[in-house]
Amino acid sequence: MSRPLAIDDLYRFAVPGDPDLSPDGERVVYTLTTQDAAQDRPVSCLWEVRADGGPPRRLTCGPADSSPRWSPDGTSVAFLREGRLHLLPAAGGEAVPVGGDDHQHGPPVWSPDGTRIACSALVPRKDENAPVVVDRLWYKADGAGLLGQGGVHVFVIDVASGDTRRLTSGDIRAGAPAWSPDGTRLAFAAALADDRDLTGRYPVQVIDATAEGAEPRAAGFTAGTAGEVVWYADGTALLVSGRTTVSAGHEELFRLPLDGSEPVPLTTSLDRNVMTGGPGYPGARPAFVGDDILFCARDRGVTRLYRADAAGITELPLPAGTGIGGCSVAAKAGRAALITADRATFGEVALLDLGTGEVTALTGHTADALPDVTLYPVTEREFTVSDGTRVHGFLIRDPGAPAGGPLLVDVHGGPHNAWAPHADAAHLYHQELAARGWTILALNIRGSDGYGEDFYTAAVGAWGEADERDILEPVRELIGEGLVHPRRVALTGYSYGGFMSCWLSARSDVFAAVVPGGVVTDLRSDAGTADIGPPLTEIEIGGLDRQAELSPLTYVDGVRAPTLILHGDADERCPAGQAEEWFHALRVRGVPVRLVRYPGASHLFILTGRPSHRADYCRRVVDWVTEHTVLDGRGADHE
Numbered sequence: 001m002s003r004p005l006a007i008d009d010l011y012r013f014a015v016p017g018d019p020d021l022s023p024d025g026e027r028v029v030y031t032l033t034t035q036d037a038a039q040d041r042p043v044s045c046l047w048e049v050r051a052d053g054g055p056p057r058r059l060t061c062g063p064a065d066s067s068p069r070w071s072p073d074g075t076s077v078a079f080l081r082e083g084r085l086h087l088l089p090a091a092g093g094e095a096v097p098v099g100g101d102d103h104q105h106g107p108p109v110w111s112p113d114g115t116r117i118a119c120s121a122l123v124p125r126k127d128e129n130a131p132v133v134v135d136r137l138w139y140k141a142d143g144a145g146l147l148g149q150g151g152v153h154v155f156v157i158d159v160a161s162g163d164t165r166r167l168t169s170g171d172i173r174a175g176a177p178a179w180s181p182d183g184t185r186l187a188f189a190a191a192l193a194d195d196r197d198l199t200g201r202y203p204v205q206v207i208d209a210t211a212e213g214a215e216p217r218a219a220g221f222t223a224g225t226a227g228e229v230v231w232y233a234d235g236t237a238l239l240v241s242g243r244t245t246v247s248a249g250h251e252e253l254f255r256l257p258l259d260g261s262e263p264v265p266l267t268t269s270l271d272r273n274v275m276t277g278g279p280g281y282p283g284a285r286p287a288f289v290g291d292d293i294l295f296c297a298r299d300r301g302v303t304r305l306y307r308a309d310a311a312g313i314t315e316l317p318l319p320a321g322t323g324i325g326g327c328s329v330a331a332k333a334g335r336a337a338l339i340t341a342d343r344a345t346f347g348e349v350a351l352l353d354l355g356t357g358e359v360t361a362l363t364g365h366t367a368d369a370l371p372d373v374t375l376y377p378v379t380e381r382e383f384t385v386s387d388g389t390r391v392h393g394f395l396i397r398d399p400g401a402p403a404g405g406p407l408l409v410d411v412h413g414g415p416h417n418a419w420a421p422h423a424d425a426a427h428l429y430h431q432e433l434a435a436r437g438w439t440i441l442a443l444n445i446r447g448s449d450g451y452g453e454d455f456y457t458a459a460v461g462a463w464g465e466a467d468e469r470d471i472l473e474p475v476r477e478l479i480g481e482g483l484v485h486p487r488r489v490a491l492t493g494y495s496y497g498g499f500m501s502c503w504l505s506a507r508s509d510v511f512a513a514v515v516p517g518g519v520v521t522d523l524r525s526d527a528g529t530a531d532i533g534p535p536l537t538e539i540e541i542g543g544l545d546r547q548a549e550l551s552p553l554t555y556v557d558g559v560r561a562p563t564l565i566l567h568g569d570a571d572e573r574c575p576a577g578q579a580e581e582w583f584h585a586l587r588v589r590g591v592p593v594r595l596v597r598y599p600g601a602s603h604l605f606i607l608t609g610r611p612s613h614r615a616d617y618c619r620r621v622v623d624w625v626t627e628h629t630v631l632d633g634r635g636a637d638h639e
Contacts (some may be wrong), residue, residue, distance in 0.1 A: 002374035004435040007428045007618045009373065010611055011035045014365040015425055016047070017339055018067060019326050022074045025333025026051050026091075027061065028362065029068040029077055030326075036063065036184060048089070049362045051335065051351050056363050059088060060095060067107035068386060069116045071560075078108040078117055085117065085157060099157040099164040099233070107151075108178055111183045116175045117157045118186055118209070123150035136171065137197035137203055140531050142572040154188055156209055160474050167207055168216060173435040175202075175499035178229045178238075184210050187219065187224035187238055200246040200535035202226050204238060204256060220256045227251065228276045228285050239266075239286060239293065241276050248416075248460045248539050250274070250381055252451045253286060253295060253308070270298040270306065270313050271452045272283060273416070277326065279604050280417060282341070284327035289354055292338065292393065297488075297564055298325050298450040301420040302390060305338075305352075307389045318359055341422040344380060362478060366423070374566040376434040378421045383474040389458075391470045393443035394421050396430050401437045404630050407470060407484035408433055409511075413495030413518070415447040415463065415540070416456060426607050429618040436626070439484055442565050444468035447496075461542050462504040463496075463523075463550045470510060471500070489563075490625035494518045494606060500551035502582055506559050513628035515621050517566040518574045518603055520624075521556075521582040531572040556585045562592035564624040566617055568601030570611070592628075 012035075019030040032047045041062045048058040064082040068293055071078065071091075075090045081095065083104035088095040103121035110117055122144065125132070132139070132146050140146050146551050153168040154177050166188065168174055176187035179578035184450040186209045202225040203218035220226075224244040231238055238256040243249060246265055250273040254263035267274060275283025275296040282303045286295035293308040302323045305316040318324075318340070325347055326339035336352040338359070345366040352359050376396055383391045410427065412419050419442040424430060430440045444450065446467040447459035459466040479486045490513040493501045498519035520526050524547045541547050548554055567579035579595060586593040598605060598613045605613055 001372070003372055005375055005431040007429065007615050007622075009370060009424070009434055010371045010428060010615055011037050013346060013425055014022075014369040015354060016349050016363060016593070017326055018364055019328045019337040019349055020070055020077075021051075021328040021330045021333075022069050022070045022090075023072060023330055023332070024074055025335040027074075027422055028328075028337040028349055028351070029070065030337075030339070031066055032058070032186035032365065037489045037611065039063070043610065046077070050350055051362070051364070051634050053358050053479060054348075056365075061072050069108050069110060071110055072112060078110065080105055080107070085119070087159070094289055098159065098612070099162050099277060100153075101164050103155070109177055109179060111179050112181060113183055114582050115159055116183075118159075118179060118208075119155055119161060119186065120174045120176055121155050122147070122152050125150055132356070137534055138531065140572050143604060144530050145570065145572070148224060150179055153345050154190075154207070154257065156185060156186075159628070166215070169556065174205075176228070177224070178231055179421060180231050180232055181235045184208065187229045187231065188216075189229060189242070190216065191220075192216065192218070198534065200539070203231060204240055206258070207267070215627065219258055224635075230286060231290065233288065239288070241274050241286065244536070246459050248540065250456060250612065251276070253293065256452065258511060264307055266293070267295070267297070267313065270297060270391045273449045273453075273456065276484075276598060278411070278606050280306035282323060282325040282339075282420075286331040287327070287336075289331050290331060293417045294327065294329055294354075296327065297548070298418060300450050301394075301444055301448075302422075302450070303420075307540065317357055318352075321340070321421065322359075323420055335471050340595075341420075343421060344375060345462055346423045346425045352549050356590075375423055375545065376431055381441075381474075382422065383470075383477055385469050385473045387469070388542075389470070391443055391445060393441060393474070394419055396434050396440040398437065398440070401439070403482050404485050405437045405439060406433075406488035406490065406625075407475070407478060407637040408438055408490045408625055409475060409499035410440060410442050411445070411491070411493030412448070414449070415451050415459060415467075415496040418444045418448045427618070428615075429621040432618065432622050433625070436622075439478070441474065441478065443471060443474060459548065459562065460540055463505075463541065464500065464552070467551065468507065469498070471504060472510060475510060485631075487631065488629040490514070490629055492517070492621055495603065496520075499572070502559075503555070505563065506552050507534070507563050508558075509560060511561050513564075513625045514561045515564045515566065515624055516582070517606070517617070518571060519565060519567065519582060520574050520576050520611050521551065521578050521585075522553045523634075525581070526574065526578055529575045529577060553581060553585060555583070557589065559589070559591050562624070562628045564620060565593065565595045566596070567597055568600055568603060568605045569597045569599050571603045571605075573603035594624075 045062040046059040106120040177186040177188040208214035227241040277283040283296040447565040491511040492515040494517040498516040501516035527533040615634040
């Protein structure tokens, strides 16, 4: 007999990610993340599943194994164990460390001949207790803390000897490198100009990987921001994700010739944001299939798979409702390994035949881990707000729940992220509240990704002002339909959603309870204290006057709703001082308020942090909104 998903079920989750398909297309190595209750930590191990079927098998025991990458000859897998490079024989055996450095490596990248591995790596401070001396901004990063002037550099490790060579120097932040087809050069994104911390520019660099003392040279995107870099087969150009200007808007794919010519846009006609992947932003690195390009982009909340060829761009017809959370291509085998998600699964490994389009599921981790659980359905809704804008979103509720019950509005982060209609391993309070008769409304408001660039940029320079109606008017519509009770409406959100929760609670009396998480409340102080504060604030908001006008703290006198603030103590993206300012402002004004701080927790702790913190976060949301939306005994029909 099935039951609803409970918050404590997070200790049973088994979620796959980061697939890598062997060169012959026969074996998929991937990570599987579970939770260790005794140690209070996530555990990531390497698993393997064969393309021809059979049960998956575990290859390593973790607890922090990640980024598996097959060697070009398919005889070994390079991976990271707690940030250090290791090799695992494909035929079986123990993993062995490679290289003698103590750096925190990024994903390994094999040279075409399989003799070397390149990666970007964080160079740690030599003495954690020594003063940190900095001359530029961006001297810290969420999840890593203070970086000082150590930087993130490009390294090459000789596989046979373990000899490690650093190719870059100075105070730089290098992105993931890519080998040229002949194995002589590496391309990567990195800012080298003296004013790099002020401009936000992140050009593409190319460096000779064979010569001692070689210096990187800028190859393009000198006025823009580059992301993932992939070489064309003839070595004359690079496939680059990014933007040619430092501005808000869609990330696109470009062909960047190495003869000094301007980048050529490849995906503008799609009018969708290219998704290269990251925590909370599902996608995958673009890859070549012959002359065609396989890449991910988001549409109406779902990350989809596309193919660009000489005739244009087409979406690959995956099973209805399927979203992509990872993709690895074995071009010669005509196959791709995918991480797929849908309304019933948190993620599974699947195999895509690039010729026929057939998708074959290879794992069933969600069903194995939660065989007795059934998720409440997600239904789509669209609302037309007063200026004619169409706002798309999702309702989660028990179909048997009576009308006139409580409503939780949840605002996503970003602001350029989006809700998806898939099983959600982070916001477990959705299912818990649905089991108690609540309706959950998850709206992709102005600024959300997946609805075209005009919609994506519609709240730039107008956070809160432009998009508040996208929340308030749909709520009024649901109240008018009789689906929810007008005095039992609660509001929550994280990151940008935390900003909007504070903003709306100061400018509206609709909400009976508010739970902002990972908040920004004063855009001026956030600009000077967040790890990416200045570029983000200037691009998204503007100057100091506008920052003041759009700060929730400016309107705090209007807050009446009981407020629970949830925040990570080690959050460098939205520093904890933002939560303290809101807490102080509400407390001295006599508003019922509580602040909960999670020790050691970064901004992404609700996705990747301690399971005890994640469970506590979800329980507190449930308890707070339940407590503060109880009617006063005058009856559900009283207004």
